Amino acid sequence: MNIKDLYAVANDLFGKKSPLQSLWQEIAENFYPERAEFTLRRSIGADFAANLMTSYPAMCRRDLGNQFSTMLRPTAKPWFHIQRQYQEKGEDMDVKRKLEQMEKVQRRAMYDPLSMFTRATKEGDHDFAAFGQCAISVEVNNDTVFGQHLLYRCWHLRDMCWQENETGRIGSIFRKWKPTANTMVKTFKNVHQKTKDINAKTPFEELECIHMVVDADMYDGDAKGKRRWSIWYDPSNEHILEATPINHKHYVIPRWQTVSNSQYSYSPATVAALPDARLIQAMTFTLLEAGEKATSPPMVATMDAVRSDIAVYAGGITWVDQEYDERLGEALRPITQDFRGFNFGVQMSQDARGMIREAFYLNTLKMPDRAPEMTAYEVGQRVQEYIRNALPIFEPLEAEYNAALCEETFDILVRNGAFGNPGSWPKELQGANIEFTFESPLHDAIDQQKGQKILEVKTLLADAIALDPSAAFVVDAKIALRDALVGIQTPAIWLRTEDEIAILAAQQAQAQQAQQMLSSMEQASKVASNLSGTSVEAPNPGAGAPVSGMPQPMPQPGMGG
Numbered sequence: 001m002n003i004k005d006l007y008a009v010a011n012d013l014f015g016k017k018s019p020l021q022s023l024w025q026e027i028a029e030n031f032y033p034e035r036a037e038f039t040l041r042r043s044i045g046a047d048f049a050a051n052l053m054t055s056y057p058a059m060c061r062r063d064l065g066n067q068f069s070t071m072l073r074p075t076a077k078p079w080f081h082i083q084r085q086y087q088e089k090g091e092d093m094d095v096k097r098k099l100e101q102m103e104k105v106q107r108r109a110m111y112d113p114l115s116m117f118t119r120a121t122k123e124g125d126h127d128f129a130a131f132g133q134c135a136i137s138v139e140v141n142n143d144t145v146f147g148q149h150l151l152y153r154c155w156h157l158r159d160m161c162w163q164e165n166e167t168g169r170i171g172s173i174f175r176k177w178k179p180t181a182n183t184m185v186k187t188f189k190n191v192h193q194k195t196k197d198i199n200a201k202t203p204f205e206e207l208e209c210i211h212m213v214v215d216a217d218m219y220d221g222d223a224k225g226k227r228r229w230s231i232w233y234d235p236s237n238e239h240i241l242e243a244t245p246i247n248h249k250h251y252v253i254p255r256w257q258t259v260s261n262s263q264y265s266y267s268p269a270t271v272a273a274l275p276d277a278r279l280i281q282a283m284t285f286t287l288l289e290a291g292e293k294a295t296s297p298p299m300v301a302t303m304d305a306v307r308s309d310i311a312v313y314a315g316g317i318t319w320v321d322q323e324y325d326e327r328l329g330e331a332l333r334p335i336t337q338d339f340r341g342f343n344f345g346v347q348m349s350q351d352a353r354g355m356i357r358e359a360f361y362l363n364t365l366k367m368p369d370r371a372p373e374m375t376a377y378e379v380g381q382r383v384q385e386y387i388r389n390a391l392p393i394f395e396p397l398e399a400e401y402n403a404a405l406c407e408e409t410f411d412i413l414v415r416n417g418a419f420g421n422p423g424s425w426p427k428e429l430q431g432a433n434i435e436f437t438f439e440s441p442l443h444d445a446i447d448q449q450k451g452q453k454i455l456e457v458k459t460l461l462a463d464a465i466a467l468d469p470s471a472a473f474v475v476d477a478k479i480a481l482r483d484a485l486v487g488i489q490t491p492a493i494w495l496r497t498e499d500e501i502a503i504l505a506a507q508q509a510q511a512q513q514a515q516q517m518l519s520s521m522e523q524a525s526k527v528a529s530n531l532s533g534t535s536v537e538a539p540n541p542g543a544g545a546p547v548s549g550m551p552q553p554m555p556q557p558g559m560g561g
Contacts, residue, residue, distance in 0.1 A: 006219065031061040069118075081436065105418055129360075138250065170263065228247070283348060299332055306318060
């Protein structure tokens with residue numbers, strides 16, 4: 001394809017996406033009003049939530065979005081770990097230490113303040129919670145002031161579209177961008193002359209351009225063995241701003257719940273909660289109106305008897321004609337109303353809130369409480385229940401979101417030499433596939449189960465040894481302990497290698513043998529002393545004993561003793 005064909009594909013994808021934009025607009029208006037700019041553009045200072053009667057649906061979305069970073073990417077501790085794919089349990093310690101060193105380098109690069117990783121993922125988390133997907137770009141920023149560093153940015157889904165390839169993965173990605181003329185001139189070296197003229201006259205005028213990331217075989221150009229093309233195009237002037245072959249993906253688009261025949265996913269939280277969100281807005285309006293009527297009831301006034309406006313506010317005075325005969329009825333009285341249904345409305349509103357909370361998984365994200373009187377079995381069962389409830393949330397987040405971000409970052413860092421020359425890596429890592437594991441409350445619960453399992457094995461083993469001492473040989477304590485320590489992500493620098501353990505075990509055995517020998521010598525000297533009736537000191541093995549440190553022959557009677 002040439003550039004015009006690619007631009008036609010992009011326009012077709014954006015056109016087919018229009019109905020989805022309307023759905024996202026409604027979801028945003030109910031759950032994420034700050035992002036509700038899919039079908040309209042707000043002016044600066046607009047009241048985001050002017051159409052809402054209650055903020056509860058938006059608060060539930062906010063809580064779920066905040067939980068993603070708190071639980072899956074806590075800044076207080078390392079939340080990702082690098083390991084060799086299909087690694088064996090007896091992984092070499094040098095390999096593990098190199099992987100941990102890589103992990104520290106990548107963590108520093110990601111959390112560099114200039115990378116804006118925290119800001120991008122925070123925005124992405126709330127898009128993910130509300131719309132079931134987000135779009136984050138990962139690239140190297142060659143800043144002339146601060147130097148080279150990573151740069152993460154989250155983009156509005158309104159400006160993004162993509163299509164799946166033959167394997168069901170995201171293939172071509174297109175993004176609309178409206179930079180100012182000044183920004184375009186600074187960003188690209190090959191801008192059109194008309195853009196330069198606009199920049200000279202009105203440098204802050206917004207111009208249109210589009211970014212295309214497509215597979216190498218979709219564009220007519222020499223990709224030089226690279227897997228993709230990154231193309232910036234100026235449609236107004238039909239001008240290519242930049243076309244660069246790349247190996248990385250540039251965009252990470254995690255998707256939560258996908259459906260067949262659609263490249264776009266959905267949030268199971270907002271899909272389930274949207275009917276209740278509409279309902280609770282209407283119910284809240286009705287209850288507010290009923291409460292206002294109860295506190296400031298509508299009034300009935302007799303014509304020509306009331307001579308002023310009705311003042312129902314505190315300290316207000318309503319003037320009544322002094323000649324009006326009250327026997328004909330009150331000149332001013334509140335309308336009698338029936339508020340017996342108010343409590344039912346409040347109860348229905350509370351039920352709707354509970355449904356919205358459940359839809360956003362907020363009742364399942366909390367770890368089960370552990371009372372002191374609980375047995376180990378009961379605690380284990382509650383943890384199992386928590387794992388079953390939390391899996392639908394954590395699995396797509398780790399595989400589609402965290403893993404994709406970490407893999408894209410790792411690939412960029414490797415290609416830019418952040419981990420040193422790959423030739424200097426341990427041989428097991430050269431050419432090996434790298435994968436990421438993550439820490440989360442779910443994994444913490446699984447690891448706690450592993451620790452609990454060891455305690456259960458210990459208890460069973462103690463009971464079995466009481467019946468048959470040979471049962472002690474069933475469990476290999478070293479392997480069990482090492483597996484448990486690795487399972488709870490113990491740093492490799494804390495652990496000794498198998499060779500170091502073998503050396504220490506041999507030294508311990510030698511020390512025990514020397515101690516046994518010394519004990520035997522002491523015992524032999526005591527026997528000799530008892531037989532001869534004299535006190536004989538135990539010889540020092542290191543003092544030059546004539547026979548390998550063994551005790552001297554006992555003096556015999558009649559031989560000069």
